[in-house]
Amino acid sequence: MYKDGQQISVVISINNLYNKHIMPRLGDDSMEILKITDLEKHNKDTVLFSAFQLTISANEIVSVHSSMNVRSALLKILMGELPASSGSIYINEKDINESKRSYLKNISVLFLDDGLYERLTVKDHLSFYQAIFSSNFPIEEVARLVQLEDKSKVRVGKLTFSEQRRLHLSRIFFQNAELIIFEEPDQNVDLETKRVFIKAARELKARGKAILVLTGNMESALAVTDTVYRLDDKGLHPIEIQSEENEEEMQEGEPEEIIIQPARFEKIPTKVNDKIVLFDPPEIDYIESSDGQSHLNIKGESYPCMFTMTELESRLIPYGFFRCHRSYIVNLQKVREVITWTRNSFTLVLNDESKSSIPLSKSKMAELKEMLGLK
Amino acid sequence: MNMSIKRLMAIFNKDYKDLSRNLYVSFTVVVPLFLAAFMGRQGNIALEQQYMVYNLTLCLVTAYIQCALIAEEKEKNTLRNLMLSPASTMEILAGKGLLSFATTLLVLGLSAFFLDYMPKDLIVVTAAMVLSAIFYIGLGTALGLMTKSAMEASVIIMPFVFVFSFGTSLSFFADKYPFLHAADYLPNAQLLLLAKEVELGAGFADVWSNLGIIAIWVVVMTAITVAIYRKRMVD
The missing domain is CATH 3.40.50.300 (P-loop containing nucleotide triphosphate hydrolases)
Structure with a gap:
């Protein structure tokens, strides 16, 4: 009984405190x-x-x-x-x-x-x-x-x-x-x-x-x-995490003819100092975008790439790549694990040397499940 | 106040457990005990020799433990979290000081037992020992605040071990080199002089000058420690 009384008085004093400082109430x-x-x-x-x-x-x-x-x-x-x-x-x-x-x-x-x-x-x-x-x-x-x-x-x-x-x-x-x-x-x-x-x-x-x-x-x-x-x-x-569609709309105006090539030849060019280095798509672990620049990640090294994320996505989809997040494209061949932290927070773990982990957004999880044949 | 004592005891407990498992530090506790046991076997030891053991204990155990405890917190990056906790700096240093103090009393008691030392006036000698222990805790705290690792602590303590324990014998040469009379005013020398007086049947009234000099050392040491603390804790 005594304990209950004490608790009530504490709550009241906290409420008074909030009133004094004109702050929002508890809760x-x-x-x-x-x-x-x-x-x-x-x-x-x-x-x-x-x-x-x-x-x-x-x-x-x-x-x-x-x-x-x-x-x-x-x-x-x-x-x-x-x-x-x-x-x-x-x-x-x-x-x-x-x-x-x-x-x-x-x-x-x-x-x-x-x-x-x-x-x-x-x-x-x-x-x-x-x-x-x-x-x-x-x-x-x-x-x-x-x-x-x-x-x-x-x-x-x-x-x-x-x-x-x-x-x-x-x-x-x-x-x-x-x-x-x-x-x-x-x-x-x-x-x-x-x-x-x-x-x-x-x-x-x-x-x-x-x-x-x-x-x-x-x-x-x-x-x-x-x-x-x-x-x-x-x-x-x-x-921004939820506005994936907006960016794609913005990019749509660009002509896409250049990408289609007569012979089946597909290399991804990157810039290293003044040189242009070409990479085979299967070599790539994942692609990360930061500050509007896309970076290819290969064996723990990062190379800036001239293409935008949307261009890379369309080029790489035939090679089994997947846009798992607004700022990430991942090579699905390299994915070892899909970790579910909570109902709407996921991470992909790759089987590269550093066991890189990559975010997977909620909306893309459903897409990925579909691709994997899970329903 | 109650909370404050609880926190102080928490630090004391934590440091006690840590210290009892720290071989480097607890080994130094054994040194004066070993020396006392060794000298005790020979029987009939001069007061000067006995007091070398006690002064060694005060320096090697009291000051060194205090210094190492503080230095290790810094070295292991645990001091920052301790400072950010509700425990005040006073509580942190007092918790450690209490542990150094308790260890000192234990080692001094055991050494006296091994050396068969029974002063004529136990209360006066104990009071002087306690006062000295406070001085050495202050010394250890000041050195601990200046050092960054336990290794550094064990090096920095060495000159003080020489001055404050073996230094007691400096006054033997005072007849040859008159400036060495200054060594008589060191706290360790005062402790010995006080013990000699007590053996001659002196009480509190007769040794107040010795106690006073040790007390002055305590005050000076405290002032130095506070100054170092202020300077070091700004950054």
């Missing part, structure tokens, strides 16, 4: 957690990124795809380790310049270079995190969420890199901050760990957190969310 999805305005960063002569705005609300996941320099600069600015050239950042309406401590209290970051205590076991870590963050999140539940239940008595030094990354992730659950930043969450990890990350992101989203994924890999950006931006010296641009 409103549009509650802004992170608000970045006109943030820009120059380094000597180069522009790392020009001014951009970004807001992330509770229950929202946003991915920002960028180069490594941009990513580390943005993260340092967010953590207050590096001053921005201009602009401001608010987390829960708190400016970093007002009080760094209360600002940082609302962020938890999964750093790429996070550390662990090698001599302690997994369980030691979990109970340490639980105590230090004064969390009441049960240890067993976190161990289950990060799939380390069976490793609880193993010393961290003996874990694989992927398992260590999952242990890093466990900290986020205990920390319970409003804004969660993932820095390259699935770089160099195995598929199980990637699945754990995606599930964790969804779990945290459901708990009303705002999640920002910083990555240089488009596929991992797309695996967690549909809201993906690209950040570079030109600013922040949304990467």
Whole structure:
């Protein structure tokens, strides 16, 4: 009885708090957690990124795809380790310049270079995190969420890199901050760990957190969310995911006669410095488009190609290629696995050396199933 | 306050488990114990020799453990997350200090047992030892903040081991080189002088000058540590 009474009083006080700040009531999805305005960063002569705005609300996941320099600069600015050239950042309406401590209290970051205590076991870590963050999140539940239940008595030094990354992730659950930043969450990890990350992101989203994924890999950006931006010296641009038809309409005006050739000869030209290098279609693993330029990926190397994605698609369809995403064409001969993360998030894994993974959009999944003869 | 103590204890526990499995660091704990046991077998040891063991313990165990604990957090990239946690820097350093302190008391107690040392006034000597331990924890913290890895920590501690443990014998040569009288004011020398006084039947009232000098060292060390902390933690 007493406990119930206490809970009610807590809810009332939270409601009062919201009234005071004239903020939306609890349960409103549009509650802004992170608000970045006109943030820009120059380094000597180069522009790392020009001014951009970004807001992330509770229950929202946003991915920002960028180069490594941009990513580390943005993260340092967010953590207050590096001053921005201009602009401001608010987390829960708190400016970093007002009080760094209360600002940082609302962020938890999964750093790429996070550390662990090698001599302690997994369980030691979990109970340490639980105590230090004064969390009441049960240890067993976190161990289950990060799939380390069976490793609880193993010393961290003996874990694989992927398992260590999952242990890093466990900290986020205990920390319970409003804004969660993932820095390259699935770089160099195995598929199980990637699945754990995606599930964790969804779990945290459901708990009303705002999640920002910083990555240089488009596929991992797309695996967690549909809201993906690209950040570079030109600013922040949304990467459209649903407008596949529009582009094709726009390209339709071009004459296609040149493509049809009398003899059966089909090579794909690419530019390497000043040379033109020709590739056989079966050599190609997949084609990726970034910044309006298509790149052929062959044995882990990337070659810029003169054709647009639409032209390449029509040329390569006879060779068993498939447009699996707005910015990807994949050689179906090289596809080893189709992974279903959730009901509408998929990834293709190739059997090339680096086991590249490529996003597969929802609408294309049905098409692919049809091609494979699955209904 | 209660939360703060909980966090402090969490850090203490974590560091205790980590330290007990860290052979490099825990080996240094064994060195003074081994020395004490070895000297104890010979029987009838001079106070100067005994106190070399205690001063060695204070430097090699107290300061080194504190220093290595901090340096390793930096080396393994775990300090950043600790700093971003609700635990304040004070709590983090105090948690580690508590562990160094507990280990020191244990090693000093065992060494005294091996050496059959029973001071005439246990309370005065204990008070002086505790005060010295605080100084060495401060020293370890300052060195820990300056070093970047556990390896670096074990090198940087060496000059201090020489000065603060073997340095006690410097004053023997003071008749020849008068400037060595300054060595009498080192905390280790003061600890020995205090112990000698106690053996002659002195109480708190007679040794306040020795305790005072050690206390001044504590204050100076604390000021240095705070200064280094301010300077280092800005970047």
